[in-house]
Amino acid sequence: MLSTALTLAAPGAGRAQDLGPGAKSADEQAARLEGQLTLDERLGLTHGVMALPLLPGFVMPPAAIPGAGFVAGVPRLNIPPLWETDASLGVAWIGGRRGDGATALPSGLATASTWNPGQARAGGAMIAREARSKGFNVLLAGGVDLARDPRNGRNFEYMGEDPLLAGVLTGEAIEGIQSEHVISTVKHFAFNDLETGRDFHNAVIGEAAARESDLLAFEIAIERGRPGAVMCAYNRVNGPWACESRALLTSTLKQDWSYPGWVMSDWGAVHGLQSALAGLDQQSGSQLDDKVWFDAPLRAAVANDPADASRLSDMDRRILRSMIQVGVIDHPPVKGAIDAVADEAVARGVAERGIVLLLNRNGLLPLARSVGRIAVIGGHADLGVISGGGSSQVAPAGGPALSLPMGGEGLAATFDLAMYQPSSPLKAIRALAPAAKVTYDNGIYPSAAAELARRSDVAIVFATQWQGEGMDVPDLSLPEGQDALIAAVAAANPNTIVVLETGGPVAMPWLDQVGAAVEAWYPGARGGEAIAGVLFGDVNPSGRLPITFPADVDQLPRPAISAAGLRDDASIGPRRETPPAYDVDYTIEGSDVGYRWFARKGLKPLFPFGYGLSYSRFSYGDLKVGGGKTVTVSFTVKNVGSRPGADTAQVYLTSGAGDGQQRLLGWSKLDLRPGEEKTATVVADPRLLADWDSAAHGWRIAGGVYQIFVGASAADRALVGSALVAPGQLRP
Ligand code: BGC
Numbered sequence: 138m139l140s141t142a143l144t145l146a147a148p149g150a151g152r153a154q155d156l157g158p159g160a161k162s163a164d165e166q167a168a169r170l171e172g173q174l175t176l177d178e179r180l181g182l183t184h185g186v187m188a189l190p191l192l193p194g195f196v197m198p199p200a201a202i203p204g205a206g207f208v209a210g211v212p213r214l215n216i217p218p219l220w221e222t223d224a225s226l227g228v229a230w231i232g233g234r235r236g237d238g239a240t241a242l243p244s245g246l247a248t249a250s251t252w253n254p255g256q257a258r259a260g261g262a263m264i265a266r267e268a269r270s271k272g273f274n275v276l277l278a279g280g281v282d283l284a285r286d287p288r289n290g291r292n293f294e295y296m297g298e299d300p301l302l303a304g305v306l307t308g309e310a311i312e313g314i315q316s317e318h319v320i321s322t323v324k325h326f327a328f329n330d331l332e333t334g335r336d337f338h339n340a341v342i343g344e345a346a347a348r349e350s351d352l353l354a355f356e357i358a359i360e361r362g363r364p365g366a367v368m369c370a371y372n373r374v375n376g377p378w379a380c381e382s383r384a385l386l387t388s389t390l391k392q393d394w395s396y397p398g399w400v401m402s403d404w405g406a407v408h409g410l411q412s413a414l415a416g417l418d419q420q421s422g423s424q425l426d427d428k429v430w431f432d433a434p435l436r437a438a439v440a441n442d443p444a445d446a447s448r449l450s451d452m453d454r455r456i457l458r459s460m461i462q463v464g465v466i467d468h469p470p471v472k473g474a475i476d477a478v479a480d481e482a483v484a485r486g487v488a489e490r491g492i493v494l495l496l497n498r499n500g501l502l503p504l505a506r507s508v509g510r511i512a513v514i515g516g517h518a519d520l521g522v523i524s525g526g527g528s529s530q531v532a533p534a535g536g537p538a539l540s541l542p543m544g545g546e547g548l549a550a551t552f553d554l555a556m557y558q559p560s561s562p563l564k565a566i567r568a569l570a571p572a573a574k575v576t577y578d579n580g581i582y583p584s585a586a587a588e589l590a591r592r593s594d595v596a597i598v599f600a601t602q603w604q605g606e607g608m609d610v611p612d613l614s615l616p617e618g619q620d621a622l623i624a625a626v627a628a629a630n631p632n633t634i635v636v637l638e639t640g641g642p643v644a645m646p647w648l649d650q651v652g653a654a655v656e657a658w659y660p661g662a663r664g665g666e667a668i669a670g671v672l673f674g675d676v677n678p679s680g681r682l683p684i685t686f687p688a689d690v691d692q693l694p695r696p697a698i699s700a701a702g703l704r705d706d707a708s709i710g711p712r713r714e715t716p717p718a719y720d721v722d723y724t725i726e727g728s729d730v731g732y733r734w735f736a737r738k739g740l741k742p743l744f745p746f747g748y749g750l751s752y753s754r755f756s757y758g759d760l761k762v763g764g765g766k767t768v769t770v771s772f773t774v775k776n777v778g779s780r781p782g783a784d785t786a787q788v789y790l791t792s793g794a795g796d797g798q799q800r801l802l803g804w805s806k807l808d809l810r811p812g813e814e815k816t817a818t819v820v821a822d823p824r825l826l827a828d829w830d831s832a833a834h835g836w837r838i839a840g841g842v843y844q845i846f847v848g849a850s851a852a853d854r855a856l857v858g859s860a861l862v863a864p865g866q867l868r869p
Pocket of ligand 1: 205223224277324403404528
């Protein structure tokens with residue numbers, strides 16, 4: 138009987154509304170299934186383990202696959218276990234399945250730089266296919282914490298600083314993952330915007346600012362992607378831990394947003410049973426917490442209080458509902474080989490469209506294939522491209538080209554690796570310029586590198602910045618003396634091109650001396666080829682920055698990170714001690730994250746949000762702005778260059794009803810042949826015109842004249858216009 142109901146569940150995209158006529162909704166099926174569970178089974182679904190034999194005495198459950206997490210199923214009712222793996226950038230290996238490689242996508246910031254929902258979706262579907270073929274049915278993906286600080290050590294996993302861009306692209310990635318019948322999370326809910334002290338710092342932010350920034354990114358990602366699960370964060374938010382915040386988990390997520398899925402904790406983020414009553418549905422990686430709170434303590438609570446018993450039913454229904462909705466019951470994972478060629482093509486596509494051309498003096502790029510002598514310097518470019526450390530790190534089949542331990546003690550050391558994907562930029566450059574004399578210098582001695590540059594027609598310096606989970610970077614400099622290396626090479630040869638493989642923004646004290654600069658982020662499994670393609674013009678760069686590059690840390694809301702240097706190893710192993718909480722004051726910038734802060738303060742960044750050059754040029758015209766309930770903006774985009782290329786025209790609000798503030802309202806990414814012109818139309822999500830009204834508990838649009846501009850970045854007011862907007866109220 139049960140399996141009939143389940144077979145009806147969720148064909149195709151596995152969504153509840155895809156059920157055929159007469160079929161029971163995922164909610165109804167989940168309720169019926171939950172009604173058949175014994176108390177042991179009910180409790181069993183609400184907690185899992187970290188499926189890695191890292192801690193003494195831990196016995197791997199026989200059905201577990203080494204990976205991030207495992208939650209036992211209920212075989213008698215055909216409910217499969219949850220086999221959970223990280224993450225947004227590919228199927229991570231985190232040391233548990235040595236040799237079982239996967240395809241690394243470029244970093245989240247690279248995906249965000251494409252400003253292309255289809256690219257995000259394709260990347261999500263690719264990692265989900267690989268996850269399924271390794272036996273997993275849950276991806277701990279969907280990282281959408283906003284880049285409030287360019288030094289946050291996990292920015293590279295996320296989608297940048299703007300709630301609309303980050304929300305849309307994360308939602309699409311989730312949609313791609315779940316289209317393959319793999320449940321995706323969205324994480325880390327919420328305000329895990331710094332790694333320093335993440336296990337105990339308290340993010341302080343006002344209600345309106347919270348709703349208009351990070352929470353809006355989550356809201357949009359959840360609406361678009363409908364993830365089966367939400368992962369709550371390590372840190373505290375306005376007092377309580379995120380994983381026991383009733384305000385976040387129950388009032389906002391489940392009540393205001395009507396979220397029907399389940400909330401799982403981050404690994405080692407549960408501090409007591411009170412989290413269940415606050416809205417947490419599942420304790421993940423429970424051996425990392427002080428107790429398996431959702432086992433014996435929850436059993437005792439349920440025996441004593443009917444309210445706790447009904448909470449337990451709700452927890453289970455939510456888990457089962459997502460399993461049914463996404464189709465993990467009807468479409469179990471099938472183990473097999475990954476299609477590396479196809480999957481690497483997806484990763485390469487993201488890298489090619491996510492690379493951002495920052496500077497191109499006198500048309501130095503693209504390089505002619507006839508260039509005679511090329512110096513390639515530094516960054517281990519002879520071997521591969523760097524990736525970020527932590528739970529999201531993906532090891533390629535055949536192993537990394539290079540894996541450098543980066544320190545860290547105890548369990549953290551397992552995750553602190555600068556791993557290089559075996560996609561050598563040097564080899565790719567040689568392949569595209571077979572007649573050139575291409576010489577490599579490791580860049581260890583600036584004087585030797587400069588000498589090679591002097592004897593070359595062009596010098597390409599590869600600069601890397603490793604970042605990893607559990608730590609922030611202390612400043613924006615390139616580590617290991619690379620700024621000095623670039624300056625020395627540029628002094629020797631003005632035709633110096635800097636290729637950055639960084640986790641996030643860096644300062645560029647040498648910018649005035651170099652000929653070109655390219656931000657390649659962590660470019661993934663085929664990053665070397667993607668970089669070479671851009672350098673030689675096989676790929677016309679179209680990436681746009683999803684994060685502001687400050688000129689200096691003094692421009693930031695917090696020039697110094699509180700308690701900088703507090704490396705948070707505790708969350709990766711059992712908590713040794715919980716240092717006292719301290720506040721991180723996000724009320725300084727409030728919802729003015731990134732470019733909005735720069736606009737508010739009138740600061741000029743090194744490179745603005747939305748910025749990126751092309752080998753073509755584009756012009757905008759014929760602006761029309763309509764008002765009413767929202768703002769509708771149309772305009773033309775013309776390729777006035779000589780190469781086909783893609784442009785990302787952006788629409789920003791600059792003031793609403795007399796209230797000056799900059800917000801991205803939308804964008805249009807268009808492929809254009811030389812001379813071709815297209816019309817773009819952007820309709821603003823009314824929430825972006827609104828302010829959060831705490832008293833009315835909803836969005837409020839003040840009536841009046843709204844000023845907008847269209848441009849190629851947050852700092853480019855190419856076309857300006859305005860429209861009359863009607864006053865309005867919107868539900869949360
Ligand atoms: C990270 C999560 C990850 C989990 C499981 C935690 O340390 O914060 O993003 O999904 O580990 O590996």
